[in-house]
Amino acid sequence: MGSTFLNKLLLIAGFASLAHAAFSAAHHRTYLRLTEQEWNSLPLDLILQTVISLVVVVYNIIEVVGHFKEIRATVDMQQKTWDTLGNFPSFYSFNHRGRALNPGYTPPEKVQ
C-alpha cells in the first residue's frame, strides 16, 4: 500500500510539473513576442522538464492503475487447479451433507 501512495503522490507531482511546463512554454512565447525576439526553440530546461515529467507520469500511472496481465496464455492457466476448474456453479445440486451445517438441523430419525 505504501508504494502505491508514493506513486499517487508522484503522479500528482508529475501532472503538476507537466502543466507547469506547458504554462512556462506559453509564458516564454509571450515574453519573446513582447521583446520582439526571433523564436527558434524552447529553452533546454523547459524541454527537460516536459520530458522528465512525462516519463514520471507515464510510469506512475502504470503503477497506480493496476497490475499487468501476463502476456503468455499458459501462465494464467498454470495457477488453476482441478478443484476450481471442475466446479460448475450452474449444475450445483443441494442434496448433500451440507444441510447438517444449518444451526437448526435435526437429523432424520432412524428408520427401523
Added chain:
Amino acid sequence: MTLNYEEMSWSDVRDQFRKWREETGRHSEEVVQLWVAVLEDKVHKTGNERHLILEQVIIAALDTARFDIATKCTKQLSLEFPGSLRVMKFKAMRYEALEQYDEADEVLDAIIAKDETNAAPRKRKIAILKARGRRVEAIKELNDYLKKFMSDQEAWHELCSMYLAEGEYGKASFCMEEVLLHNPHSHLIHQRLAEIRYTMGGVENVEAARTYYSQALKLNPHNLRALYGLYLSCNFLANSKAVSSKRKESQKLAQWALEQVSSHTAKQSSIKNNEKLILSLEAALGNLEIKSN
C-alpha cells in the same frame, strides 16, 4: 483456508468474494460465515457488485441449508427487480434445496416458457435430474441441451463427468475433446483427457494418453500429476508388444519423467535433506516387492 473474521474489513471480504466468484470456487460455508459476520450490514457500499454478491450468498446459503439467509437475499433482489426471471430461478433453487423437485420443475418450466433462449433454467432441470439420481435421464436431457447450446463448455464438462460416472469412457473423451477445443491452453484439460484415455487402456489409447500428458507438461512443466501419468503410460508402452524402437523411446521418456518428478519434489519439499528419507522409503518399499523367483 482459515480466515480471521474479526480482522477483515468489508472491502477485504468483497475482494475475497470476487476472487471466489471469478475462479468459481464453491466455498459455501465460508461465504455464509463472512456474509453474516462482516458483509451483511455493509453490502450497500459495494455498488453494482451488490447484486452479484447477493446471488453468490443465496447459492451458498442454499448449499448450507441456511434458508433464512437465502430468503432474505432473494427478497432484496426481487424488490429491486420484480418479475425478473433470474430471480425466479432462485425460487426454483430454493425448492430444489428443500427437495421439492416437482415444484422446482414447474417454476423452471415457467421460466423456459417465458424465455426460450434462457440457458440457466434448462441447466437447473438437468441438475434436478442428477440430484434425484436419474443420471441416464440427465445425460439424455444434457445431450438435447447441447444440441441447442453447442458452445456451452460447462455443459460439455458436466456431460463428461456424467459419462465418466456411467463408465462410458469413449463418450466422455469425446466431451473432453470438445472442452479442449474451447481451452487449448489448459494443461488440466489435457491431463484429464489423458487420464480418460489411459483408463480406457490398450496400446492405441495409452499412446494418445502419452501425447496428451506431454502436451500438458509442455503447457505447465510443474504438473506433477501429468509427469506421473506420463511415467505410467510410458512404462505401459515400454512393456507392451510395440516395435522395439518405440519401446526404447518410451523407456527413455519414462526415465526422464521420473527424473523430473524427483527434482521437482526435492526442490519444493519443505523437509530439508529429504533425499535420505526418500532413499530409505524407497528401500523399504523395495523390500515389500514380491519377487517372482
